Amino acid sequence: MNKGDLKISFKVEGGRIFLLRAKHDSDIIDFLTEFAKKNEIATAAFTAIGALKSAKLGFYDQEKHEYSEESLSAPQEIASCIGNISPKENKPFTHAHAVLTDQNGKTCGGHLLGGKVFAAEIHLTELEGAKLTRKNDDVTGLSLWKIPTSNS
Amino acid sequence: MNKGDLKISFKVEGGRIFLLRAKHDSDIIDFLTEFAKKNEIATAAFTAIGALKSAKLGFYDQEKHEYSEESLSAPQEIASCIGNISPKENKPFTHAHAVLTDQNGKTCGGHLLGGKVFAAEIHLTELEGAKLTRKNDDVTGLSLWKIPTSNS
Amino acid sequence: MNKGDLKISFKVEGGRIFLLRAKHDSDIIDFLTEFAKKNEIATAAFTAIGALKSAKLGFYDQEKHEYSEESLSAPQEIASCIGNISPKENKPFTHAHAVLTDQNGKTCGGHLLGGKVFAAEIHLTELEGAKLTRKNDDVTGLSLWKIPTSNS
Numbered sequence: 001m002n003k004g005d006l007k008i009s010f011k012v013e014g015g016r017i018f019l020l021r022a023k024h025d026s027d028i029i030d031f032l033t034e035f036a037k038k039n040e041i042a043t044a045a046f047t048a049i050g051a052l053k054s055a056k057l058g059f060y061d062q063e064k065h066e067y068s069e070e071s072l073s074a075p076q077e078i079a080s081c082i083g084n085i086s087p088k089e090n091k092p093f094t095h096a097h098a099v100l101t102d103q104n105g106k107t108c109g110g111h112l113l114g115g116k117v118f119a120a121e122i123h124l125t126e127l128e129g130a131k132l133t134r135k136n137d138d139v140t141g142l143s144l145w146k147i148p149t150s151n152s
Numbered sequence: 153m154n155k156g157d158l159k160i161s162f163k164v165e166g167g168r169i170f171l172l173r174a175k176h177d178s179d180i181i182d183f184l185t186e187f188a189k190k191n192e193i194a195t196a197a198f199t200a201i202g203a204l205k206s207a208k209l210g211f212y213d214q215e216k217h218e219y220s221e222e223s224l225s226a227p228q229e230i231a232s233c234i235g236n237i238s239p240k241e242n243k244p245f246t247h248a249h250a251v252l253t254d255q256n257g258k259t260c261g262g263h264l265l266g267g268k269v270f271a272a273e274i275h276l277t278e279l280e281g282a283k284l285t286r287k288n289d290d291v292t293g294l295s296l297w298k299i300p301t302s303n304s
Numbered sequence: 305m306n307k308g309d310l311k312i313s314f315k316v317e318g319g320r321i322f323l324l325r326a327k328h329d330s331d332i333i334d335f336l337t338e339f340a341k342k343n344e345i346a347t348a349a350f351t352a353i354g355a356l357k358s359a360k361l362g363f364y365d366q367e368k369h370e371y372s373e374e375s376l377s378a379p380q381e382i383a384s385c386i387g388n389i390s391p392k393e394n395k396p397f398t399h400a401h402a403v404l405t406d407q408n409g410k411t412c413g414g415h416l417l418g419g420k421v422f423a424a425e426i427h428l429t430e431l432e433g434a435k436l437t438r439k440n441d442d443v444t445g446l447s448l449w450k451i452p453t454s455n456s
Binding site for chain 1: 158159160161162163164165166195197199209211212213214220222232234235236238247248249250251259260261262263279282284289291292294296297
């Protein structure tokens with residue numbers, strides 16, 4: 001690639017596949033990160049459904065490059081949750097987005113920063129040979145996928 | 153495992169993969185369950201998009217351990233649908249969550265109890281060797297994944 | 305199949321798997337279609353999360369058989385995005401549904417007609433041997449999966 005070129009695709013191979021039953025009262029993001037650490041999973045993709053006792057969602061301000069947060073203290077259905085795990089500073093990092101619904105059917109969605117598990121079923125596929133790592137991206141201010149360099 | 157330990161991960165192998173075009177006017181949950189029965193699929197994960205003529209969503213009361221339901225009689229886009237199929241009392245059981253949107257863009261989400269198909273495209277992956285079954289869980293009142301015992 | 309029978313399941317095989325980092329300022333639907341063309345991917349399933357600078361959603365009128373559209377000019381989180389790529393008139397066609405959230409947590413969902421990428425992470429699996437193509441369906445007015453005929 002020429003200088004300034006950006007790698008936009010990472011070819012991977014399907015590795016181990018797991019169905020997970022997230023621990024009651026655990027934080028769903030911590031649960032996934034810990035599972036990856038224990039099982040030496042560097043990169044993975046997952047979906048999840050279930051319910052949370054409470055949750056914290058983030059919305060990224062594309063101008064200011066900072067997150068605003070919303071804490072949901074009431075129980076929520078996980079109407080949708082899609083995410084991935086990939087290396088950041090040599091440790092597994094869990095990135096998940098979700099749509100949550102309260103008992104009145106009101107939906108809220110965004111970056112899932114955390115959520116206390118009532119019950120959750122996760123379908124996770126390890127992705128091998130990814131050769132990517134999260135690095136700070138100047139354009140967006142986010143930590144995005146790049147090819148690791150010898151300094152990584 | 154010691155008494156009281158809970159199995160939280162089930163390693164599976166990817167089996168058959170299908171793209172499904174759900175039958176017009178069928179119930180999307182029944183369609184999936186029947187497809188699993190006909191094709192002897194014990195366990196699977198799926199995603200779906202499309203549109204429903206009507207739908208019924210459930211919200212679980214985490215205190216009372218009972219579902220409240222909301223019937224949506226107007227047409228809905230399936231903005232998101234994530235789910236799985238797994239054995240419950242030795243028969244395939246379909247568990248799906250969805251985010252639905254009406255013609256005015258209003259979203260509603262939760263446990264998808266049923267929905268009359270207008271058109272739906274489903275990506276389903278069979279998961280083999282799961283060795284799990286749904287059993288009643290005292291803590292949540294839900295039917296969750298456990299290892300089958302000789303009495304299962 | 306007898307005349308009038310409709311093929312509802314297409315058995316496929318898992319092909320190449322990619323993690324994609326959609327190009328900043330590209331259109332997410334065009335990005336996916338172009339990626340499929342360049343890599344000779346006929347059929348695939350994907351999920352995506354991230355954020356869009358703006359987006360256009362469609363809602364299908366099941367009676368009138370036409371889309372109404374809603375343009376969202378403000379930044380949106382991609383709280384959920386599920387889709388597939390399949391052949392239509394011998395070219396890859398991207399079909400995606402999404403749930404988007406604005407900075408105030410307000411969600412909107414539907415058929416994702418387009419969206420200007422701020423940042424997006426896509427997990428895409430090629431599906432080989434699908435032997436399907438999109439053809440106009442009289443019942444719904446949509447372009448749905450059918451078996452290609454010699455006239456396709």
